[in-house]
Amino acid sequence: MSIQNMQAMVFTQPGTPLQLKTLPVPVPAAGQVLIKVIACGVCRTDLHILDGDLPPVLLPVIPGHEIVGEVVELGEGVTLLKQGDKVGVPWLAHTCGHCKYCMQGQENLCENALFTGYSVNGGYAEYTVAWEAFCLTLPAVYDNAAGAPMLCAGLIGFRSWRMMNEHAQHIGMYGFGAAAHILTQIATFQYKSVYAFTKPGDGAGQQFALEMGATWAGSSLEAPPVKLDAAIIFAPDGSLVPIALSHLDKGGTVVCGGIHMSGIPGFPYSMLWEERVIKSVANLTREDATLFFGIAPLVPVTTSTQLFPLHQANEALENLRAGNIKGAAVLVMP
Numbered sequence: 001m002s003i004q005n006m007q008a009m010v011f012t013q014p015g016t017p018l019q020l021k022t023l024p025v026p027v028p029a030a031g032q033v034l035i036k037v038i039a040c041g042v043c044r045t046d047l048h049i050l051d052g053d054l055p056p057v058l059l060p061v062i063p064g065h066e067i068v069g070e071v072v073e074l075g076e077g078v079t080l081l082k083q084g085d086k087v088g089v090p091w092l093a094h095t096c097g098h099c100k101y102c103m104q105g106q107e108n109l110c111e112n113a114l115f116t117g118y119s120v121n122g123g124y125a126e127y128t129v130a131w132e133a134f135c136l137t138l139p140a141v142y143d144n145a146a147g148a149p150m151l152c153a154g155l156i157g158f159r160s161w162r163m164m165n166e167h168a169q170h171i172g173m174y175g176f177g178a179a180a181h182i183l184t185q186i187a188t189f190q191y192k193s194v195y196a197f198t199k200p201g202d203g204a205g206q207q208f209a210l211e212m213g214a215t216w217a218g219s220s221l222e223a224p225p226v227k228l229d230a231a232i233i234f235a236p237d238g239s240l241v242p243i244a245l246s247h248l249d250k251g252g253t254v255v256c257g258g259i260h261m262s263g264i265p266g267f268p269y270s271m272l273w274e275e276r277v278i279k280s281v282a283n284l285t286r287e288d289a290t291l292f293f294g295i296a297p298l299v300p301v302t303t304s305t306q307l308f309p310l311h312q313a314n315e316a317l318e319n320l321r322a323g324n325i326k327g328a329a330v331l332v333m334p
């Protein structure tokens with residue numbers, strides 16, 4: 001490599017802002033590729049890492065797990081990718097391939113999994129390395145900043161989508177951010193109806209949901225006009241679980257789509273009875289990605305993004321925290 005150094009935004013300690021640092025460009029190990037980052041999405045999980053809601057596993061670490069980039073160098077033994085390939089790097093960075101979960105097709109639950117931007121360095125940097133087996137081939141329409149939110153908001157959203165009864169027709173979404181704005185397009189494509197719930201008073205969020213194709217939008221304190229067959233909760237607020245459950249029809253599912261949520265208040269068994277289900281979603285599998293990137297260009301899913309230069313990662317995160325991002329925040333490299 002002719003380039004020796006790179007700029008990166010580094011997480012050093014919970015509760016403190018990211019620091020802009022000049023670091024050596026990483027060297028790809030066997031099975032890895034070096035990637036020149038084009039764009040990296042900013043996810044709520046990054047806030048949970050920064051706030052210490054998720055215990056640190058690697059410090060310092062470069063966050064970012066919605067990476068769109070170009071392969072610029074191959075590590076030893078790399079055969080699937082070549083220089084110039086555009087790839088996506090998601091949250092699931094590596095799995096062991098031999099634990100009971102890997103053996104039964106649940107690599108998202110791997111006992112020894114590594115996660116991008118958490119247990120290994122991620123994409124808030126000009127360069128990163130990734131295992132080629134976990135790099136995702138992106139349809140050409142997504143090999144740019146607009147594709148970044150597809151890699152977590154899209155993928156985890158889609159895994160949440162797969163947790164519903166496939167016959168679900170009326171689908172509630174609590175928290176109308178990056179994931180919900182992508183899923184609403186898939187719902188419309190499949191002739192399903194979306195009922196969007198936002199924080200009370202978030203008229204702009206409700207308007208955005210209607211623009212994206214939601215049938216109805218209101219506050220999380222309101223009842224939808226119909227019983228829901230499923231409700232997906234993206235907001236990290238456990239008090240929404242019994243609220244969503246109270247709007248479910250028989251046999252319906254509440255899917256908790258986030259990695260972290262505040263405590264869930266108690267509720268009477270009668271609310272769960274009649275085969276209602278509460279499920280969580282953990283991580284993603286490569287199969288989710290194959291299915292998602294199969295359907296997304298057919299819809300075609302488009303993303304609403306707000307771009308920030310790399311060095312303004314802290315501003316992007318604070319805007320996400322404050323609910324000021326319409327769609328998804330994405331960092332673009334200098």
Ligand SMILES: [Zn+2]
Pocket residue numbers: 095096097098099100101102109110111112113
């Ligand atoms: Zn495993």
Ligand SMILES: [Zn+2]
Pocket residue numbers: 043044045046065091152153
């Ligand atoms: Zn994420």
